[in-house]
Amino acid sequence: MKILDRYILKSFLITFTSVFVILFFIFILQTVWLFISELAGKNLDFITIVKFLIFSMPRLIPLVLPLSILLASIMTFGSFAENYEFAAMKSSGISLQRAMQSLMIFIFGLSIVSFFFANNVIPKAEYKFVNLRKEILQTKPAMAIAEGQFNTIGNSNIKVDKKSGDNGELLEGVTMHVKSNLGTGNKTVIKSKRGVLKSDENSNILKLDLLDGYYYEDITPKKYEEQNRVPFAKAFFQKYTINIDLTNLNKSEDNGEIVNTNSMLSISELSYTIDSLQNSYKKDVVFFSDNISQGIEFTLKPKEIANPKEFKSTDEILNIFPINEQARILEFAKNSLSSTDFSIQTNKDDLFNKKKNINKHWIALHEKFVIAFSCLLMFFIGAPLGAIIRKGGLGLPIVFAVLIFITFHFANTFGKKVAQEDGMPAFLGTWLSSIILTPLALVLTYRATNDIGVMVNFDWITAPFQKLYKRFFDNNSTDEENNDNTH
Incomplete structure (x- = not known):
């Protein structure tokens, strides 16, 4: 069994390393494209450019690592199934679950490493990246x-x-x-x-x-x-x-620019910062409520209206005052309402921005755990899926990997955006993609380990194109034969 475990692990590592290097290079090119305006034509020395790229690399790991695991799992197990190596294992009494055992240990260890990487390396790299950009702008102001x-x-x-x-x-x-x-x-x-x-x-x-x-x-x-x-x-x-x-x-990043300081903090630092921000937010809410309640108190309290509950309407209250006094009271009430409404809107926007900042820090904290869990999730989607579709290489596995990863990335981005705007809890927004794809991982693992749907036929996808191809070329060949016979 040790020989088999080494063989499976070696096959996976070769594929995983190749896929990871290729995808990482593609994402590096994307980073260069995003910051090309800051690098091109700025007379920067080679060492500064290398530092710029090195400090931007760690932020790509949360994107590249899960996709690499997914694609490598589909390709490796799809190749095993396509070459009937799984059939040989099963005939020897080795189940798919047992064949995945060495890789499960490796992926579990990789997820732990990715967690510590996200908690320690990425925040430091982000800090150095921001300060490098600031240093470049200060020492070479024309870069701006x-x-x-x-x-x-x-x-x-x-x-x-x-x-x-x-x-x-x-x-x-x-x-x-x-x-x-x-x-x-x-x-x-x-x-x-x-x-x-x-x-x-x-x-x-x-x-x-x-x-x-x-x-x-x-x-x-x-x-x-x-x-x-x-x-x-x-x-x-x-x-x-x-x-x-x-x-x-150096402000936040909807278009690929530098994020706020929440991405530069570890879990302990994020917890301390969130606690401080929440205490400050609660104090602001109390202070704002007290100011509003004090501001809307009616300042005119003559003896005639010592008990306002005795009056059925505001008209009855106004009627106890002279006509000229009524106009002044109405004007005062109008100005007071306008001032209170303006104060409410201003403080509402201020509180919303503070709440948004708290949500960003919560999202950054949960993301460190999501990175680790996504490694396990993508493996338990990719490995059973590869055994089911029985296709290795770079064809159908890439199609499935891209579709699954786009779903994961879209749900992750959507959830974080909604959570940031306080549309849902930060925990739910950050874990939304994992919650959506976890049932898929469970279903695929169950079907693959129990030999359900291993012989899934994908001819319904390719059959229409094959028929169209044959009809087109058969007609062309028939026309050419008729022309030859005529001559």
């Missing part, structure tokens, strides 16, 4: 602005015609479009002949000094009939200073 194209920084779009200097800090032909805070487009345009970028290693502020330029700003008239004139203000300046906050370049 690429030459010959518009660059979005904060609420501005900046374009320069040419850069010079040791670090590209001297700019020529600067054009800036500043977006309006009201969301009505670009209302301000700044153009200057020259510019100088300045930065300090101990500061998150990148200073841009514009020299010899013009400042244009569109003015929206209050009267509608004057809007067709499109008035604007124009001013000349010799020096105009703009401060760019570099922390805006």
Whole structure:
């Protein structure tokens, strides 16, 4: 049995290593593509680029490792079944469950390693990755602005015609479009002949000094009939200073950019941070409730309305006051309601953002366990599925692996997004993909170990294409024979 276990383990490891290297290389190329604007044309030395890639690699493991295990399991066990090696094992009294024993031990150990990797290595790599980007922007401030194209920084779009200097800090032909805070487009345009970028290693502020330029700003008239004139203000300046906050370049990541600090923390650090955030959130809720309850108290309490329960409506209360006093009371009530409503909306948004931040930390904590469990899950899906479909190689196994992994990744992304927006508990959102696919793993393992559906026929997928192929080529060959006979 030791010889058989070594053979199965060796076959799996060869396939797993090959698949892992190929997939990891593909995801590295994707990372380079996502950050190509920060790497291309920046005059970075080779060592900095290597560091950039090395620090970005650990974050790819949660994607590459489960997919590699899934694909390698399907290919390995599919090849065993296709070559009737499982039939030989079963004839010798070796069940599928016994054949999987050595691999189960290996995958279990791999899942434990992946957990410690996610808890210790990935947070440190994320921290170094963020600081490397920040260091590059501080030591080479021109990296924030690429030459010959518009660059979005904060609420501005900046374009320069040419850069010079040791670090590209001297700019020529600067054009800036500043977006309006009201969301009505670009209302301000700044153009200057020259510019100088300045930065300090101990500061998150990148200073841009514009020299010899013009400042244009569109003015929206209050009267509608004057809007067709499109008035604007124009001013000349010799020096105009703009401060760019570099922390805006390191914020969270819906488009593949750097995530927040929750991804840089271990489980113990996340637990401490979550506890602090939740205590702060509870205090804010209590403080907000007290302020609202105190703000809506009616300040006018004359003797006539010492007991408001005696009155059936607000009209009866108003009627006890003079006419001129009633107008003042109504105006006061209107202003009080408007102020309270504004305060509620402001505090509601603030509390929602704090709750969202707490959810992000909970998601980051659960993700470390999901990575380990996904290794086991993908193995118990891939190994039985490979034995059932009886197909090895890179054909049908890749189709099944991609479909299963897309389902897993979509459910995982969807669950985390909904949980982050407080649409469901963070635990459920993070484990949603595992909850969906675990029944599939149980069903496939049961069917494979009990020889149910081992002879599943997939001809219903390929038969229509084969018929179409034969009909097309048979007609062509018949036409050619008829032409030959005619000649």
